[in-house]
Amino acid sequence: MTERLYYTEKTECEAKVLSLRNAERGYEVLLDRTVIFPEGGGQLSDTGFIGEARVLHASEDGDDIWHLTDKPVDEGRTVRVAVDTQERFDHSQQHTGEHILSGLAKKMYGALNVGFHMAKDYVTIDLDKALTQEELEELEREANRAVQKCIPVTSRIVSEEELSSIPLRKRAEGLKGEIRIIEIADVDSCTCCGTHCLSSAQVGVVKITAFAKYKGGVRLWFACGMRAVEDYQKKQRITDALAKRFSVKTEDIPDSIERREQELNEVRRELKSRTAKVVEYTAKEALMKAESIGGIKLIIYQSEEFNQSELKLLSDNLISAEKCIAMLFGTKGENIAYCIACSDGIKHSMRDICDAVNALLNGKGGGRPNFCQGSAPKKSGLDESLEQLENYMKSMLR
Ligand SMILES: [Zn+2]
Incomplete structure (x- = not known):
């Protein structure tokens, strides 16, 4: 049984070591009295010292209190026990x-x-x-x-x-x-x-x-x-x-953040509308330049400007404007993003073309028979790969 002195104002005491045993994280010491509070009732355990040994934790076992220490303490010895008063x-x-x-x-x-x-x-x-x-x-x-x-x-x-x-x-x-x-x-x-x-x-x-x-x-x-x-x-x-960042008084920070959010939203709206115009123009230009094979226009297009969602927008523009197959590659991000789409009434499956693209570029992706998208790691020689793709597509469409 351990006498509990932690309810008194004592923060140090002398005690006798009743028992010592090995523990997973050090040693466990049983004392006849202690000023160290053992974890319980929602409160954390105290820490402190038994002689030279640091007490890392204490726990109750019935009437006994066991102290987890970083060093062994000899059984039978009288030792000084001290609690970490600041932590307590x-x-x-x-x-x-x-x-x-x-x-x-x-x-x-x-x-x-x-x-x-x-x-x-x-x-x-x-x-x-x-x-x-x-x-x-x-x-x-x-x-x-x-x-x-x-x-x-x-x-x-x-x-x-x-x-x-x-x-x-x-x-x-x-x-x-x-x-x-x-x-x-x-x-x-x-x-x-x-x-x-x-x-x-x-x-x-x-x-x-x-x-x-x-x-x-x-x-x-x-x-x-x-x-x-x-x-x-x-x-x-x-x-x-x-x-300091917003150059305002502390109480004006929320208003300042709200104003910035509004500005950001306006910029996003503006950017969206301008991107739509650029995409529309790009689609017209690509269709004008595209070769028609067997009544289907083939567009193989590469851009540093467009991300995946912008490529999707461009493909929507293309396939709704004329009967075509659009194969779009964007190198804006970390990887190559691609979209492969066709107008209604084209009997070729975009999935097959997607498989060919994945094989050629070591990419990942898939989709429906009329629309596929995916990505591939960036590599040098993309131009040559796209040329190979063009030849493959031409022979397929002829
Ligand atoms: Zn309490």
């Missing part, structure tokens, strides 16, 4: 902030905390009621008012019998024997095994950083203390950079 304070701040937010969410909106998760870089709580942004902002303000009131955070141990008569926000199911209750007057009271600040003031600041719909309720991401300050600094850097 951070965990206690986040955990106490969770109590404040959860207690107030219930009091203000009847929303119950149904999930809590603390990670190294974020903390979430899940409420069973979908709250609006305005409601969450008021909850945040109320939480910070509670912080500023400097309310003591107290713990007491009660029996199972006593527990039923105490009004609590939340009671964990199936608790036996002595049960620990955490109270923050007028804000929260619930059963809890975690570590907490001594007073609400130590939480420093409570900031909801994001929220999202979750299982009919809402999930909140929040940060307390220095995590909130660091989050503010990070966001300040982002907004400062954006304000």
Whole structure:
């Protein structure tokens, strides 16, 4: 059995090593007493030191607490155990902030905390009621008012019998024997095994950083203390950079982005209409130059200007204007893009021609009997390949 000193104000203690065993990631050490909090109740494990060995994690096994260390510690030895106080304070701040937010969410909106998760870089709580942004902002303000009131955070141990008569926000199911209750007057009271600040003031600041719909309720991401300050600094850097980029005040950034989006949309519309004109002109010119074989115009066209969708537009223009087979190759992108299409009433299958193109250019693609598209890796000698294709097509059409 390990005596638990982490609920006291002690951050260091002397302890006896009761047992040592090998673990996958190091060694596991059982002590007769410890100041290291083992992972549980949604709170992360403390880290620290046992003598020279670094404690990476601690976990409960019944009444025992096992410490995962990077070095072995001799059985029977008396050792100094120390917790990483800065990390512990951070965990206690986040955990106490969770109590404040959860207690107030219930009091203000009847929303119950149904999930809590603390990670190294974020903390979430899940409420069973979908709250609006305005409601969450008021909850945040109320939480910070509670912080500023400097309310003591107290713990007491009660029996199972006593527990039923105490009004609590939340009671964990199936608790036996002595049960620990955490109270923050007028804000929260619930059963809890975690570590907490001594007073609400130590939480420093409570900031909801994001929220999202979750299982009919809402999930909140929040940060307390220095995590909130660091989050503010990070966001300040982002907004400062954006304000500088757009040469506007911070509050004018959204309008500035909207204006740019409108400009971009106008440019896109303009580009689309000009591309349509260029394609139309290109189609006319290609049809004029094209050789007619057996009543079908054959167009083999290569361009550095057109991408796949523009080639498709060009082929639509060509096949609707005259009876033709259009074989279009674009070298604008990383690969060669191609489109092969024919007008209605042509009995040759574009799939067969597509197979020939793929074989010649080592390409991939396919489609319907009257339209195929695909791509091929770029290579030198495309002109010669297209000449070969032209000869193949001519002999097929004659
Ligand atoms: Zn707690």
